[in-house]
Amino acid sequence: MNTHGSTVVGLDVHKQTVVAAVLPPGADRTRETVTIENVPKAVERLVARLAASGPVAFVYEAGPCGYEVQRQLTTLGQPCAVVAPALTPVRPGDRVKTDRRDAEKLARLYRAGELTAIRIPTRAEEAARDVVRVREDVLADRLRARHRLAKFLLRQGRLYRETKAWGVAHRAWLHSQRFAWPALQQTFAAYLRALEEVEAHLAVLDQQVGDLAQQAPYRPLVQALRCLKGIDTLGAVTLAVETQEFRRFPRARAFMSYTGAVTAERSSGGMVRRGSITKAGNAHPPDPGGGGLERPVWHGGEP
Structure with missing residues:
Protein backbone atom coordinates (compact mmCIF):
# COMPACT_ATOMS: atom_id res chain seq x y z
CA MET A 1 0.00 0.00 0.00
CA ASN A 2 1.31 3.46 -0.96
CA THR A 3 1.21 5.55 2.23
CA HIS A 4 3.31 8.59 1.20
CA GLY A 5 0.22 10.79 0.86
CA SER A 6 -1.41 9.48 4.05
CA THR A 7 -0.90 9.95 7.74
CA VAL A 8 0.53 6.70 9.09
CA VAL A 9 -0.50 5.72 12.61
CA GLY A 10 1.49 3.03 14.37
CA LEU A 11 -0.47 1.29 17.13
CA ASP A 12 0.87 -0.63 20.10
CA VAL A 13 -2.19 -2.61 21.20
CA HIS A 14 -2.58 -3.96 24.73
CA LYS A 15 -5.49 -5.34 26.75
CA GLN A 16 -6.20 -2.06 28.52
CA THR A 17 -4.59 0.61 26.33
CA VAL A 18 -3.62 1.48 22.77
CA VAL A 19 -0.60 3.72 22.13
CA ALA A 20 -0.86 5.58 18.81
CA ALA A 21 2.09 7.32 17.11
CA VAL A 22 1.08 9.73 14.33
CA LEU A 23 3.45 10.17 11.37
CA PRO A 24 2.23 12.98 9.04
CA PRO A 25 2.69 12.83 5.24
CA GLY A 26 6.25 13.64 4.18
CA ALA A 27 7.57 13.69 7.75
CA ASP A 28 10.42 11.54 8.99
CA ARG A 29 9.43 11.79 12.67
CA THR A 30 6.13 11.26 14.43
CA ARG A 31 4.11 14.37 15.24
CA GLU A 32 2.43 13.11 18.39
CA THR A 33 1.97 10.03 20.53
CA VAL A 34 -1.26 9.46 22.43
CA THR A 35 -2.49 6.73 24.76
CA ILE A 36 -6.17 5.76 24.71
CA GLU A 37 -8.29 3.05 26.29
CA ASN A 38 -8.65 -0.10 24.25
CA VAL A 39 -12.41 0.32 23.88
CA PRO A 40 -14.39 0.88 20.66
CA LYS A 41 -15.56 4.40 21.57
CA ALA A 42 -12.04 5.65 22.27
CA VAL A 43 -10.75 4.15 19.01
CA GLU A 44 -13.65 5.73 17.12
CA ARG A 45 -12.86 9.17 18.57
CA LEU A 46 -9.20 8.84 17.59
CA VAL A 47 -10.15 7.88 14.03
CA ALA A 48 -12.57 10.78 13.70
CA ARG A 49 -9.95 13.30 14.85
CA LEU A 50 -7.18 12.00 12.59
CA ALA A 51 -9.35 11.39 9.52
CA ALA A 52 -10.53 15.01 9.59
CA SER A 53 -7.08 16.09 8.34
CA GLY A 54 -6.87 13.66 5.41
CA PRO A 55 -6.37 9.97 4.58
CA VAL A 56 -5.00 7.78 7.36
CA ALA A 57 -3.37 4.33 7.35
CA PHE A 58 -3.09 2.28 10.55
CA VAL A 59 -0.68 -0.53 11.39
CA TYR A 60 -0.03 -2.72 14.42
CA GLU A 61 1.62 -6.03 15.25
CA ALA A 62 -0.30 -9.28 15.60
CA GLY A 63 -0.57 -10.32 19.24
CA PRO A 64 -2.79 -11.75 21.97
CA CYS A 65 -5.44 -9.06 21.47
CA GLY A 66 -6.38 -10.56 18.10
CA TYR A 67 -7.91 -8.62 15.23
CA GLU A 68 -10.73 -6.67 16.89
CA VAL A 69 -9.00 -3.31 16.43
CA GLN A 70 -8.33 -4.07 12.75
CA ARG A 71 -11.93 -5.11 12.19
CA GLN A 72 -13.26 -1.98 13.86
CA LEU A 73 -10.98 0.28 11.82
CA THR A 74 -11.98 -1.51 8.61
CA THR A 75 -15.64 -1.07 9.52
CA LEU A 76 -14.97 2.65 9.98
CA GLY A 77 -13.55 2.77 6.46
CA GLN A 78 -9.88 3.09 7.48
CA PRO A 79 -7.14 0.84 6.05
CA CYS A 80 -5.35 -1.11 8.77
CA ALA A 81 -2.53 -3.60 8.31
CA VAL A 82 -1.57 -6.21 10.89
CA VAL A 83 2.08 -7.21 10.58
CA ALA A 84 4.10 -10.22 11.68
CA PRO A 85 6.13 -9.38 14.83
CA ALA A 86 8.86 -11.90 13.97
CA LEU A 87 9.56 -10.07 10.69
CA THR A 88 9.78 -6.57 12.19
CA PRO A 89 13.38 -5.30 11.76
CA VAL A 90 15.32 -4.73 14.99
CA ARG A 91 18.46 -2.61 15.21
CA PRO A 92 21.48 -4.41 16.69
CA GLY A 93 22.26 -2.90 20.05
CA ASP A 94 18.83 -1.33 20.54
CA ARG A 95 18.09 -2.25 24.16
CA VAL A 96 15.31 0.27 24.89
CA LYS A 97 11.76 -0.97 24.33
CA THR A 98 8.68 1.01 25.32
CA ASP A 99 5.15 1.23 23.99
CA ARG A 100 5.82 4.68 22.56
CA ARG A 101 9.00 3.60 20.76
CA ASP A 102 7.28 0.49 19.41
CA ALA A 103 4.40 2.54 17.98
CA GLU A 104 6.76 5.10 16.43
CA LYS A 105 8.92 2.37 14.90
CA LEU A 106 5.89 0.69 13.34
CA ALA A 107 4.79 3.97 11.75
CA ARG A 108 8.22 4.66 10.26
CA LEU A 109 8.83 1.13 9.00
CA TYR A 110 5.36 0.87 7.49
CA ARG A 111 5.90 4.16 5.64
CA ALA A 112 9.21 2.74 4.34
CA GLY A 113 7.58 -0.53 3.20
CA GLU A 114 9.72 -2.65 5.54
CA LEU A 115 6.89 -4.56 7.24
CA THR A 116 5.19 -7.77 6.18
CA ALA A 117 1.41 -7.72 6.50
CA ILE A 118 -0.39 -10.93 7.44
CA ARG A 119 -3.67 -12.26 6.11
CA ILE A 120 -6.57 -11.43 8.42
CA PRO A 121 -8.88 -14.43 8.90
CA THR A 122 -12.61 -13.99 8.84
Missing part, protein backbone atom coordinates in the same frame (compact mmCIF):
# COMPACT_ATOMS: atom_id res chain seq x y z
CA ARG A 123 -14.54 -14.63 12.05
CA ALA A 124 -15.72 -17.98 10.67
CA GLU A 125 -12.15 -19.00 9.80
CA GLU A 126 -10.91 -17.92 13.22
CA ALA A 127 -13.66 -19.92 14.92
CA ALA A 128 -12.76 -23.07 12.98
CA ARG A 129 -9.09 -22.60 13.77
CA ASP A 130 -9.82 -22.20 17.49
CA VAL A 131 -11.69 -25.52 17.56
CA VAL A 132 -8.56 -27.31 16.36
CA ARG A 133 -6.30 -25.33 18.68
CA VAL A 134 -8.37 -26.01 21.78
CA ARG A 135 -8.06 -29.70 20.95
CA GLU A 136 -4.27 -29.26 21.00
CA ASP A 137 -4.56 -27.70 24.45
CA VAL A 138 -6.70 -30.54 25.77
CA LEU A 139 -4.27 -33.04 24.24
CA ALA A 140 -1.49 -31.41 26.28
CA ASP A 141 -3.72 -31.61 29.36
CA ARG A 142 -4.14 -35.34 28.78
CA LEU A 143 -0.38 -35.80 28.60
CA ARG A 144 0.08 -33.93 31.89
CA ALA A 145 -2.70 -35.99 33.54
CA ARG A 146 -1.05 -39.22 32.38
CA HIS A 147 2.32 -38.10 33.71
CA ARG A 148 0.89 -37.18 37.11
CA LEU A 149 -0.85 -40.55 37.44
CA ALA A 150 2.15 -42.55 36.23
CA LYS A 151 4.58 -40.72 38.51
CA PHE A 152 2.30 -41.22 41.50
CA LEU A 153 2.17 -44.95 40.83
CA LEU A 154 5.95 -45.03 40.34
CA ARG A 155 6.47 -43.47 43.78
CA GLN A 156 4.34 -46.26 45.23
CA GLY A 157 6.27 -48.97 43.38
CA ARG A 158 3.35 -49.80 41.07
CA LEU A 159 4.82 -50.48 37.61
CA TYR A 160 2.92 -51.93 34.66
CA ARG A 161 5.16 -54.07 32.45
CA GLU A 162 2.76 -56.40 30.64
CA THR A 163 1.63 -54.63 27.48
CA LYS A 164 1.65 -51.16 25.96
CA ALA A 165 0.67 -48.43 28.42
CA TRP A 166 -2.76 -46.79 28.21
CA GLY A 167 -4.28 -49.66 26.28
CA VAL A 168 -7.29 -51.75 27.33
CA ALA A 169 -5.25 -54.11 29.53
CA HIS A 170 -3.45 -51.20 31.18
CA ARG A 171 -6.77 -49.50 31.94
CA ALA A 172 -8.07 -52.66 33.58
CA TRP A 173 -4.89 -52.82 35.66
CA LEU A 174 -5.33 -49.18 36.72
CA HIS A 175 -8.89 -49.74 37.91
CA SER A 176 -7.78 -52.80 39.90
CA GLN A 177 -5.28 -50.86 42.00
CA ARG A 178 -6.02 -50.61 45.72
CA PHE A 179 -4.06 -48.91 48.49
CA ALA A 180 -4.03 -49.71 52.19
CA TRP A 181 -3.94 -46.08 53.28
CA PRO A 182 -7.18 -44.15 52.61
CA ALA A 183 -5.24 -40.97 51.72
CA LEU A 184 -3.31 -42.81 49.01
CA GLN A 185 -6.50 -44.32 47.60
CA GLN A 186 -8.12 -40.88 47.48
CA THR A 187 -5.07 -39.40 45.74
CA PHE A 188 -5.04 -42.20 43.17
CA ALA A 189 -8.77 -41.80 42.54
CA ALA A 190 -8.32 -38.05 42.03
CA TYR A 191 -5.54 -38.52 39.48
CA LEU A 192 -7.50 -41.20 37.63
CA ARG A 193 -10.68 -39.15 37.61
CA ALA A 194 -8.80 -36.13 36.27
CA LEU A 195 -7.41 -38.24 33.42
CA GLU A 196 -10.81 -39.69 32.53
CA GLU A 197 -12.44 -36.26 32.51
CA VAL A 198 -9.80 -34.90 30.13
CA GLU A 199 -10.21 -37.94 27.87
CA ALA A 200 -13.97 -37.45 27.77
CA HIS A 201 -13.45 -33.79 26.81
CA LEU A 202 -10.97 -34.85 24.12
CA ALA A 203 -13.46 -37.34 22.67
CA VAL A 204 -16.03 -34.55 22.28
CA LEU A 205 -13.49 -32.32 20.55
CA ASP A 206 -12.46 -35.18 18.25
CA GLN A 207 -16.08 -35.45 17.14
CA GLN A 208 -16.28 -31.68 16.59
CA VAL A 209 -13.12 -31.69 14.46
CA GLY A 210 -14.50 -34.62 12.48
CA ASP A 211 -17.74 -32.72 11.91
CA LEU A 212 -15.76 -29.67 10.80
CA ALA A 213 -14.03 -31.77 8.15
CA GLN A 214 -17.42 -32.50 6.57
CA GLN A 215 -18.55 -28.88 6.43
CA ALA A 216 -18.11 -26.29 3.72
CA PRO A 217 -15.70 -24.85 2.79
CA TYR A 218 -13.30 -27.41 4.31
CA ARG A 219 -14.68 -30.67 2.95
CA PRO A 220 -13.18 -30.44 -0.58
CA LEU A 221 -9.80 -29.26 0.75
CA VAL A 222 -9.68 -31.97 3.42
CA GLN A 223 -10.51 -34.64 0.83
CA ALA A 224 -7.75 -33.36 -1.46
CA LEU A 225 -5.16 -33.22 1.34
CA ARG A 226 -6.03 -36.76 2.42
CA CYS A 227 -4.78 -37.94 -0.97
CA LEU A 228 -1.24 -37.03 0.08
CA LYS A 229 0.86 -39.73 1.70
CA GLY A 230 0.84 -39.50 5.50
CA ILE A 231 -1.98 -36.94 5.72
CA ASP A 232 -5.27 -38.13 7.15
CA THR A 233 -8.32 -36.40 8.61
CA LEU A 234 -6.73 -34.69 11.60
CA GLY A 235 -3.68 -33.47 9.71
CA ALA A 236 -5.81 -32.33 6.77
CA VAL A 237 -8.19 -30.34 8.98
CA THR A 238 -5.29 -28.71 10.83
CA LEU A 239 -3.62 -27.73 7.56
CA ALA A 240 -6.90 -26.40 6.19
CA VAL A 241 -7.85 -24.21 9.16
CA GLU A 242 -4.32 -22.90 9.80
CA THR A 243 -3.53 -22.10 6.15
CA GLN A 244 -7.05 -21.22 4.95
CA GLU A 245 -5.90 -20.12 1.50
CA PHE A 246 -3.01 -21.98 -0.14
CA ARG A 247 -3.09 -19.69 -3.18
CA ARG A 248 -1.60 -16.84 -1.13
CA PHE A 249 1.74 -18.68 -1.27
CA PRO A 250 3.28 -18.16 -4.73
CA ARG A 251 5.74 -21.04 -4.31
CA ALA A 252 6.18 -24.13 -2.15
CA ARG A 253 9.20 -22.44 -0.57
CA ALA A 254 6.99 -19.64 0.73
CA PHE A 255 4.63 -22.17 2.33
CA MET A 256 7.52 -24.00 3.97
CA SER A 257 8.75 -20.68 5.36
CA TYR A 258 5.27 -20.11 6.80
CA THR A 259 5.42 -23.47 8.59
CA GLY A 260 9.02 -22.96 9.76
CA ALA A 261 10.12 -26.16 7.99
CA VAL A 262 13.21 -24.56 6.42
CA THR A 263 16.79 -25.05 7.53
CA ALA A 264 18.71 -22.47 9.51
CA GLU A 265 21.88 -21.14 7.88
CA ARG A 266 24.86 -19.04 9.00
CA SER A 267 27.14 -18.83 5.98
CA SER A 268 29.83 -16.25 5.36
CA GLY A 269 32.63 -16.06 2.82
CA GLY A 270 33.57 -19.56 1.76
CA MET A 271 32.08 -21.20 4.85
CA VAL A 272 28.62 -22.74 4.64
CA ARG A 273 26.85 -23.73 7.85
CA ARG A 274 23.34 -25.15 7.82
CA GLY A 275 21.47 -26.31 10.88
CA SER A 276 18.16 -27.90 11.77
CA ILE A 277 14.79 -26.51 10.73
CA THR A 278 14.06 -23.07 12.14
CA LYS A 279 10.51 -23.74 13.40
CA ALA A 280 10.13 -19.96 13.11
CA GLY A 281 6.69 -20.16 11.57
CA ASN A 282 3.19 -21.23 12.52
CA ALA A 283 3.47 -22.79 15.98
CA HIS A 284 0.56 -25.18 15.39
CA PRO A 285 1.82 -28.25 13.52
CA PRO A 286 -0.38 -30.39 11.26
CA ASP A 287 0.08 -33.31 13.71
CA PRO A 288 -1.15 -32.28 17.18
CA GLY A 289 -0.45 -35.78 18.50
CA GLY A 290 -3.28 -38.11 17.60
CA GLY A 291 -6.32 -39.05 19.58
CA GLY A 292 -9.76 -40.15 18.51
CA LEU A 293 -9.06 -39.33 14.86
CA GLU A 294 -6.46 -40.97 12.66
CA ARG A 295 -2.94 -39.86 13.49
CA PRO A 296 -1.17 -38.44 10.40
CA VAL A 297 2.54 -38.31 9.73
CA TRP A 298 3.88 -34.91 8.69
CA HIS A 299 6.61 -35.18 6.04
CA GLY A 300 7.08 -31.45 5.43
CA GLY A 301 6.44 -31.79 1.70
CA GLU A 302 4.69 -29.44 -0.67
CA PRO A 303 1.05 -28.60 0.03
Whole structure:
Protein backbone atom coordinates (compact mmCIF):
# COMPACT_ATOMS: atom_id res chain seq x y z
CA MET A 1 0.00 0.00 0.00
CA ASN A 2 1.31 3.46 -0.96
CA THR A 3 1.21 5.55 2.23
CA HIS A 4 3.31 8.59 1.20
CA GLY A 5 0.22 10.79 0.86
CA SER A 6 -1.41 9.48 4.05
CA THR A 7 -0.90 9.95 7.74
CA VAL A 8 0.53 6.70 9.09
CA VAL A 9 -0.50 5.72 12.61
CA GLY A 10 1.49 3.03 14.37
CA LEU A 11 -0.47 1.29 17.13
CA ASP A 12 0.87 -0.63 20.10
CA VAL A 13 -2.19 -2.61 21.20
CA HIS A 14 -2.58 -3.96 24.73
CA LYS A 15 -5.49 -5.34 26.75
CA GLN A 16 -6.20 -2.06 28.52
CA THR A 17 -4.59 0.61 26.33
CA VAL A 18 -3.62 1.48 22.77
CA VAL A 19 -0.60 3.72 22.13
CA ALA A 20 -0.86 5.58 18.81
CA ALA A 21 2.09 7.32 17.11
CA VAL A 22 1.08 9.73 14.33
CA LEU A 23 3.45 10.17 11.37
CA PRO A 24 2.23 12.98 9.04
CA PRO A 25 2.69 12.83 5.24
CA GLY A 26 6.25 13.64 4.18
CA ALA A 27 7.57 13.69 7.75
CA ASP A 28 10.42 11.54 8.99
CA ARG A 29 9.43 11.79 12.67
CA THR A 30 6.13 11.26 14.43
CA ARG A 31 4.11 14.37 15.24
CA GLU A 32 2.43 13.11 18.39
CA THR A 33 1.97 10.03 20.53
CA VAL A 34 -1.26 9.46 22.43
CA THR A 35 -2.49 6.73 24.76
CA ILE A 36 -6.17 5.76 24.71
CA GLU A 37 -8.29 3.05 26.29
CA ASN A 38 -8.65 -0.10 24.25
CA VAL A 39 -12.41 0.32 23.88
CA PRO A 40 -14.39 0.88 20.66
CA LYS A 41 -15.56 4.40 21.57
CA ALA A 42 -12.04 5.65 22.27
CA VAL A 43 -10.75 4.15 19.01
CA GLU A 44 -13.65 5.73 17.12
CA ARG A 45 -12.86 9.17 18.57
CA LEU A 46 -9.20 8.84 17.59
CA VAL A 47 -10.15 7.88 14.03
CA ALA A 48 -12.57 10.78 13.70
CA ARG A 49 -9.95 13.30 14.85
CA LEU A 50 -7.18 12.00 12.59
CA ALA A 51 -9.35 11.39 9.52
CA ALA A 52 -10.53 15.01 9.59
CA SER A 53 -7.08 16.09 8.34
CA GLY A 54 -6.87 13.66 5.41
CA PRO A 55 -6.37 9.97 4.58
CA VAL A 56 -5.00 7.78 7.36
CA ALA A 57 -3.37 4.33 7.35
CA PHE A 58 -3.09 2.28 10.55
CA VAL A 59 -0.68 -0.53 11.39
CA TYR A 60 -0.03 -2.72 14.42
CA GLU A 61 1.62 -6.03 15.25
CA ALA A 62 -0.30 -9.28 15.60
CA GLY A 63 -0.57 -10.32 19.24
CA PRO A 64 -2.79 -11.75 21.97
CA CYS A 65 -5.44 -9.06 21.47
CA GLY A 66 -6.38 -10.56 18.10
CA TYR A 67 -7.91 -8.62 15.23
CA GLU A 68 -10.73 -6.67 16.89
CA VAL A 69 -9.00 -3.31 16.43
CA GLN A 70 -8.33 -4.07 12.75
CA ARG A 71 -11.93 -5.11 12.19
CA GLN A 72 -13.26 -1.98 13.86
CA LEU A 73 -10.98 0.28 11.82
CA THR A 74 -11.98 -1.51 8.61
CA THR A 75 -15.64 -1.07 9.52
CA LEU A 76 -14.97 2.65 9.98
CA GLY A 77 -13.55 2.77 6.46
CA GLN A 78 -9.88 3.09 7.48
CA PRO A 79 -7.14 0.84 6.05
CA CYS A 80 -5.35 -1.11 8.77
CA ALA A 81 -2.53 -3.60 8.31
CA VAL A 82 -1.57 -6.21 10.89
CA VAL A 83 2.08 -7.21 10.58
CA ALA A 84 4.10 -10.22 11.68
CA PRO A 85 6.13 -9.38 14.83
CA ALA A 86 8.86 -11.90 13.97
CA LEU A 87 9.56 -10.07 10.69
CA THR A 88 9.78 -6.57 12.19
CA PRO A 89 13.38 -5.30 11.76
CA VAL A 90 15.32 -4.73 14.99
CA ARG A 91 18.46 -2.61 15.21
CA PRO A 92 21.48 -4.41 16.69
CA GLY A 93 22.26 -2.90 20.05
CA ASP A 94 18.83 -1.33 20.54
CA ARG A 95 18.09 -2.25 24.16
CA VAL A 96 15.31 0.27 24.89
CA LYS A 97 11.76 -0.97 24.33
CA THR A 98 8.68 1.01 25.32
CA ASP A 99 5.15 1.23 23.99
CA ARG A 100 5.82 4.68 22.56
CA ARG A 101 9.00 3.60 20.76
CA ASP A 102 7.28 0.49 19.41
CA ALA A 103 4.40 2.54 17.98
CA GLU A 104 6.76 5.10 16.43
CA LYS A 105 8.92 2.37 14.90
CA LEU A 106 5.89 0.69 13.34
CA ALA A 107 4.79 3.97 11.75
CA ARG A 108 8.22 4.66 10.26
CA LEU A 109 8.83 1.13 9.00
CA TYR A 110 5.36 0.87 7.49
CA ARG A 111 5.90 4.16 5.64
CA ALA A 112 9.21 2.74 4.34
CA GLY A 113 7.58 -0.53 3.20
CA GLU A 114 9.72 -2.65 5.54
CA LEU A 115 6.89 -4.56 7.24
CA THR A 116 5.19 -7.77 6.18
CA ALA A 117 1.41 -7.72 6.50
CA ILE A 118 -0.39 -10.93 7.44
CA ARG A 119 -3.67 -12.26 6.11
CA ILE A 120 -6.57 -11.43 8.42
CA PRO A 121 -8.88 -14.43 8.90
CA THR A 122 -12.61 -13.99 8.84
CA ARG A 123 -14.54 -14.63 12.05
CA ALA A 124 -15.72 -17.98 10.67
CA GLU A 125 -12.15 -19.00 9.80
CA GLU A 126 -10.91 -17.92 13.22
CA ALA A 127 -13.66 -19.92 14.92
CA ALA A 128 -12.76 -23.07 12.98
CA ARG A 129 -9.09 -22.60 13.77
CA ASP A 130 -9.82 -22.20 17.49
CA VAL A 131 -11.69 -25.52 17.56
CA VAL A 132 -8.56 -27.31 16.36
CA ARG A 133 -6.30 -25.33 18.68
CA VAL A 134 -8.37 -26.01 21.78
CA ARG A 135 -8.06 -29.70 20.95
CA GLU A 136 -4.27 -29.26 21.00
CA ASP A 137 -4.56 -27.70 24.45
CA VAL A 138 -6.70 -30.54 25.77
CA LEU A 139 -4.27 -33.04 24.24
CA ALA A 140 -1.49 -31.41 26.28
CA ASP A 141 -3.72 -31.61 29.36
CA ARG A 142 -4.14 -35.34 28.78
CA LEU A 143 -0.38 -35.80 28.60
CA ARG A 144 0.08 -33.93 31.89
CA ALA A 145 -2.70 -35.99 33.54
CA ARG A 146 -1.05 -39.22 32.38
CA HIS A 147 2.32 -38.10 33.71
CA ARG A 148 0.89 -37.18 37.11
CA LEU A 149 -0.85 -40.55 37.44
CA ALA A 150 2.15 -42.55 36.23
CA LYS A 151 4.58 -40.72 38.51
CA PHE A 152 2.30 -41.22 41.50
CA LEU A 153 2.17 -44.95 40.83
CA LEU A 154 5.95 -45.03 40.34
CA ARG A 155 6.47 -43.47 43.78
CA GLN A 156 4.34 -46.26 45.23
CA GLY A 157 6.27 -48.97 43.38
CA ARG A 158 3.35 -49.80 41.07
CA LEU A 159 4.82 -50.48 37.61
CA TYR A 160 2.92 -51.93 34.66
CA ARG A 161 5.16 -54.07 32.45
CA GLU A 162 2.76 -56.40 30.64
CA THR A 163 1.63 -54.63 27.48
CA LYS A 164 1.65 -51.16 25.96
CA ALA A 165 0.67 -48.43 28.42
CA TRP A 166 -2.76 -46.79 28.21
CA GLY A 167 -4.28 -49.66 26.28
CA VAL A 168 -7.29 -51.75 27.33
CA ALA A 169 -5.25 -54.11 29.53
CA HIS A 170 -3.45 -51.20 31.18
CA ARG A 171 -6.77 -49.50 31.94
CA ALA A 172 -8.07 -52.66 33.58
CA TRP A 173 -4.89 -52.82 35.66
CA LEU A 174 -5.33 -49.18 36.72
CA HIS A 175 -8.89 -49.74 37.91
CA SER A 176 -7.78 -52.80 39.90
CA GLN A 177 -5.28 -50.86 42.00
CA ARG A 178 -6.02 -50.61 45.72
CA PHE A 179 -4.06 -48.91 48.49
CA ALA A 180 -4.03 -49.71 52.19
CA TRP A 181 -3.94 -46.08 53.28
CA PRO A 182 -7.18 -44.15 52.61
CA ALA A 183 -5.24 -40.97 51.72
CA LEU A 184 -3.31 -42.81 49.01
CA GLN A 185 -6.50 -44.32 47.60
CA GLN A 186 -8.12 -40.88 47.48
CA THR A 187 -5.07 -39.40 45.74
CA PHE A 188 -5.04 -42.20 43.17
CA ALA A 189 -8.77 -41.80 42.54
CA ALA A 190 -8.32 -38.05 42.03
CA TYR A 191 -5.54 -38.52 39.48
CA LEU A 192 -7.50 -41.20 37.63
CA ARG A 193 -10.68 -39.15 37.61
CA ALA A 194 -8.80 -36.13 36.27
CA LEU A 195 -7.41 -38.24 33.42
CA GLU A 196 -10.81 -39.69 32.53
CA GLU A 197 -12.44 -36.26 32.51
CA VAL A 198 -9.80 -34.90 30.13
CA GLU A 199 -10.21 -37.94 27.87
CA ALA A 200 -13.97 -37.45 27.77
CA HIS A 201 -13.45 -33.79 26.81
CA LEU A 202 -10.97 -34.85 24.12
CA ALA A 203 -13.46 -37.34 22.67
CA VAL A 204 -16.03 -34.55 22.28
CA LEU A 205 -13.49 -32.32 20.55
CA ASP A 206 -12.46 -35.18 18.25
CA GLN A 207 -16.08 -35.45 17.14
CA GLN A 208 -16.28 -31.68 16.59
CA VAL A 209 -13.12 -31.69 14.46
CA GLY A 210 -14.50 -34.62 12.48
CA ASP A 211 -17.74 -32.72 11.91
CA LEU A 212 -15.76 -29.67 10.80
CA ALA A 213 -14.03 -31.77 8.15
CA GLN A 214 -17.42 -32.50 6.57
CA GLN A 215 -18.55 -28.88 6.43
CA ALA A 216 -18.11 -26.29 3.72
CA PRO A 217 -15.70 -24.85 2.79
CA TYR A 218 -13.30 -27.41 4.31
CA ARG A 219 -14.68 -30.67 2.95
CA PRO A 220 -13.18 -30.44 -0.58
CA LEU A 221 -9.80 -29.26 0.75
CA VAL A 222 -9.68 -31.97 3.42
CA GLN A 223 -10.51 -34.64 0.83
CA ALA A 224 -7.75 -33.36 -1.46
CA LEU A 225 -5.16 -33.22 1.34
CA ARG A 226 -6.03 -36.76 2.42
CA CYS A 227 -4.78 -37.94 -0.97
CA LEU A 228 -1.24 -37.03 0.08
CA LYS A 229 0.86 -39.73 1.70
CA GLY A 230 0.84 -39.50 5.50
CA ILE A 231 -1.98 -36.94 5.72
CA ASP A 232 -5.27 -38.13 7.15
CA THR A 233 -8.32 -36.40 8.61
CA LEU A 234 -6.73 -34.69 11.60
CA GLY A 235 -3.68 -33.47 9.71
CA ALA A 236 -5.81 -32.33 6.77
CA VAL A 237 -8.19 -30.34 8.98
CA THR A 238 -5.29 -28.71 10.83
CA LEU A 239 -3.62 -27.73 7.56
CA ALA A 240 -6.90 -26.40 6.19
CA VAL A 241 -7.85 -24.21 9.16
CA GLU A 242 -4.32 -22.90 9.80
CA THR A 243 -3.53 -22.10 6.15
CA GLN A 244 -7.05 -21.22 4.95
CA GLU A 245 -5.90 -20.12 1.50
CA PHE A 246 -3.01 -21.98 -0.14
CA ARG A 247 -3.09 -19.69 -3.18
CA ARG A 248 -1.60 -16.84 -1.13
CA PHE A 249 1.74 -18.68 -1.27
CA PRO A 250 3.28 -18.16 -4.73
CA ARG A 251 5.74 -21.04 -4.31
CA ALA A 252 6.18 -24.13 -2.15
CA ARG A 253 9.20 -22.44 -0.57
CA ALA A 254 6.99 -19.64 0.73
CA PHE A 255 4.63 -22.17 2.33
CA MET A 256 7.52 -24.00 3.97
CA SER A 257 8.75 -20.68 5.36
CA TYR A 258 5.27 -20.11 6.80
CA THR A 259 5.42 -23.47 8.59
CA GLY A 260 9.02 -22.96 9.76
CA ALA A 261 10.12 -26.16 7.99
CA VAL A 262 13.21 -24.56 6.42
CA THR A 263 16.79 -25.05 7.53
CA ALA A 264 18.71 -22.47 9.51
CA GLU A 265 21.88 -21.14 7.88
CA ARG A 266 24.86 -19.04 9.00
CA SER A 267 27.14 -18.83 5.98
CA SER A 268 29.83 -16.25 5.36
CA GLY A 269 32.63 -16.06 2.82
CA GLY A 270 33.57 -19.56 1.76
CA MET A 271 32.08 -21.20 4.85
CA VAL A 272 28.62 -22.74 4.64
CA ARG A 273 26.85 -23.73 7.85
CA ARG A 274 23.34 -25.15 7.82
CA GLY A 275 21.47 -26.31 10.88
CA SER A 276 18.16 -27.90 11.77
CA ILE A 277 14.79 -26.51 10.73
CA THR A 278 14.06 -23.07 12.14
CA LYS A 279 10.51 -23.74 13.40
CA ALA A 280 10.13 -19.96 13.11
CA GLY A 281 6.69 -20.16 11.57
CA ASN A 282 3.19 -21.23 12.52
CA ALA A 283 3.47 -22.79 15.98
CA HIS A 284 0.56 -25.18 15.39
CA PRO A 285 1.82 -28.25 13.52
CA PRO A 286 -0.38 -30.39 11.26
CA ASP A 287 0.08 -33.31 13.71
CA PRO A 288 -1.15 -32.28 17.18
CA GLY A 289 -0.45 -35.78 18.50
CA GLY A 290 -3.28 -38.11 17.60
CA GLY A 291 -6.32 -39.05 19.58
CA GLY A 292 -9.76 -40.15 18.51
CA LEU A 293 -9.06 -39.33 14.86
CA GLU A 294 -6.46 -40.97 12.66
CA ARG A 295 -2.94 -39.86 13.49
CA PRO A 296 -1.17 -38.44 10.40
CA VAL A 297 2.54 -38.31 9.73
CA TRP A 298 3.88 -34.91 8.69
CA HIS A 299 6.61 -35.18 6.04
CA GLY A 300 7.08 -31.45 5.43
CA GLY A 301 6.44 -31.79 1.70
CA GLU A 302 4.69 -29.44 -0.67
CA PRO A 303 1.05 -28.60 0.03
